Amino acid sequence: MATARKFSDAVLKHLQTQHAESSFTATFVNGYWRSPRFSLRRQAELRKACVMHGVDPVSIGLPEPAPHKVMQKKPPKGHKQQREYQAKQEKIQKNMREMPAKIRDWKQGLAKELEKSKPSLPF
Secondary structure: OOOOOOOOHHHHHHOOOOOOHHHOOOEEEOOEEEOOOOOHHHHHHHHHHHHHHOOOHHHHOOOOOOOOOOOOOOOOOOOHHHHOHHHHHHHHHHHHHHHHHHHHHHHHHHHHHHHHHOOOOOO
């Protein structure tokens, strides 16, 4: 369980004053980006101090916290062997169903070759 936190006098002093929007966001001035006066870590610290002392964070100029993004659920990629397993099994089953016809055709072809190789004369 979290304990009560003590904030420095500097942080508590900032709770009593109104701050400009540029104090919390980066601004583009004269072709250059200026860093915000308060880093995101210090902004979080100010927000926590506001909550603990009953001050509305928006009243001192803090921006609304960004909503949390919903994570995209993606199935794991897996190994190539695992991804192709189902298709491979279907191909094997299809070939096994066709196997008796293939064997029959092979035997008939073998018999035809044997007939061709026999001489026409009986001796």
